Amino acid sequence: MTVSVHGVVVRGKGEPADVTEVLVPDPGPGEALVRIQACGVCHTDLHYKMGGIGDDYPYLLGHEASGVVEAVGDNVTEVAPGDFVILNWRAVCGQCRACKRGRPWYCFATHNAAQKMTLKDGTTLSPALGIGALAELTLVAAGQCTKVNPAIAPATAGLLGCGVMAGLGAAINTGGVSRGDTVAVIGCGGVGNAAVLGARMEGAKTIIAVDVDDRKLRWAREFGATHVINSRNADPVESIKELTGGFGADVVIEAVGRPETYKQAFFARDLAGTVVLVGVPTPDMQLDLPLLEVFGRGGALKSSWYGDCLPSRDFPMLVDLHLDGRLPLEKFVSETIALGDVEAAFTKMERGEVLRSVVVL
Ligand SMILES: NC(=O)c1ccc[n+]([C@@H]2O[C@H](COP(=O)([O-])OP(=O)(O)OC[C@H]3O[C@@H](n4cnc5c(N)ncnc54)[C@H](O)[C@@H]3O)[C@@H](O)[C@H]2O)c1
Numbered sequence: 203m204t205v206s207v208h209g210v211v212v213r214g215k216g217e218p219a220d221v222t223e224v225l226v227p228d229p230g231p232g233e234a235l236v237r238i239q240a241c242g243v244c245h246t247d248l249h250y251k252m253g254g255i256g257d258d259y260p261y262l263l264g265h266e267a268s269g270v271v272e273a274v275g276d277n278v279t280e281v282a283p284g285d286f287v288i289l290n291w292r293a294v295c296g297q298c299r300a301c302k303r304g305r306p307w308y309c310f311a312t313h314n315a316a317q318k319m320t321l322k323d324g325t326t327l328s329p330a331l332g333i334g335a336l337a338e339l340t341l342v343a344a345g346q347c348t349k350v351n352p353a354i355a356p357a358t359a360g361l362l363g364c365g366v367m368a369g370l371g372a373a374i375n376t377g378g379v380s381r382g383d384t385v386a387v388i389g390c391g392g393v394g395n396a397a398v399l400g401a402r403m404e405g406a407k408t409i410i411a412v413d414v415d416d417r418k419l420r421w422a423r424e425f426g427a428t429h430v431i432n433s434r435n436a437d438p439v440e441s442i443k444e445l446t447g448g449f450g451a452d453v454v455i456e457a458v459g460r461p462e463t464y465k466q467a468f469f470a471r472d473l474a475g476t477v478v479l480v481g482v483p484t485p486d487m488q489l490d491l492p493l494l495e496v497f498g499r500g501g502a503l504k505s506s507w508y509g510d511c512l513p514s515r516d517f518p519m520l521v522d523l524h525l526d527g528r529l530p531l532e533k534f535v536s537e538t539i540a541l542g543d544v545e546a547a548f549t550k551m552e553r554g555e556v557l558r559s560v561v562v563l
């Protein structure tokens with residue numbers, strides 16, 4: 203039976219994110235219906251609203267969520283009604299070329315369950331990252347649900363579904379940060395500060411946080427930054443070199459998604475160091491770099507999709523570390539808000555007032 207719930211929808215480029223009635227059908231084979239308990243507002247949702255991802259309006263926003271499985275369709279073995287789950291936008295399929303080559307964190311499979319949700323007049327919704335979780339209920343592929351220990355607060359758990367996992371994984375999985383490394387993180391929002399925390403977990407010796415906002419840098423210190431640079435007041439490349447004996451950092455993580463900050467990352471790393479781009483650029487952006495420097499500096503220029511995570515491996519482990527008191531994920535929750543407050547949360551995000559606003563239902 204199709205049910206009507208409230209969801210946060212953007213109808214056209216730059217239009218406000220409004221709470222609207224959304225119709226959700228019963229789960230079909232391989233699908234799960236999830237009652238959302240919490241969903242973070244990520245910068246990627248703002249990209250959707252502003253047309254930075256595509257033009258498939260109306261978008262149903264939200265993709266960083268936790269909740270309880272309400273019902274499952276036929277042939278679902280992964281989860282059962284009552285399970286507390288974190289939603290993921292990469293359900294490893296086991297069948298595609300990446301999975302078969304043993305690199306499931308590059309799984310190409312897309313999941314279309316959430317596209318069965320519509321507006322009241324039947325208009326198909328495009329769910330953000332195939333999830334659309336800024337809604338009371340959402341319909342996903344069962345593989346997009348990862349069961350975790352329900353002792354974690356839903357608002358904290360949901361953040362592992364995107365930004366916090368992307369940042370932790372950019373440092374741990376993609377950047378391969380290891381004990382004694384020097385690391386710089388450019389852009390310390392929810393994603394960048396999670397990269398700071400990931401670098402600390404891995405035992406980095408020097409962790410340099412760069413942002414244009416002192417508030418973000420204060421939070422970065424709490425997550426483990428050993429040094430902070432406000433790049434409005436100081437040249438970040440020179441400052442990172444000074445703090446690393448003149449060499450540059452072993453790993454530089456770009457968590458803004460702009461050509462100028464990518465260039466800073468490129469020039470602020472040590473010879474044969476690694477640059478990780480986890481920030482998402484928009485289609486109009488171009489990068490101009492001297493090719494000789496790309497060759498001469500060696501090392502690795504990598505991008506990090508979802509922190510190269512494997513939800514079934516990483517979510518339960520990170521939740522358990524948090525419950526053990528070893529991973530302060532709750533510090534990413536700056537405020538809890540209602541569904542109707544998402545537009546205001548975008549404004550706070552743009553003003554730099556929050557790491558994460560989290561809708562709690
Ligand atoms: N790769 C992935 O899988 C993935 C996942 C989630 C989010 N993202 C992307 O990561 C980026 C960050 O997301 P977020 O949610 O942390 O956003 P956010 O808005 O919370 O944080 C961005 C930070 O960058 C800072 N900043 C802006 N301009 C800067 C500059 N010129 N120099 C230094 N710092 C600057 C801001 O002050 C802010 O602290 C976005 O592009 C988002 O789309 C990527």
Ligand SMILES: [Zn+2]
Pocket residue numbers: 244245246247265266364365
């Ligand atoms: Zn996100």
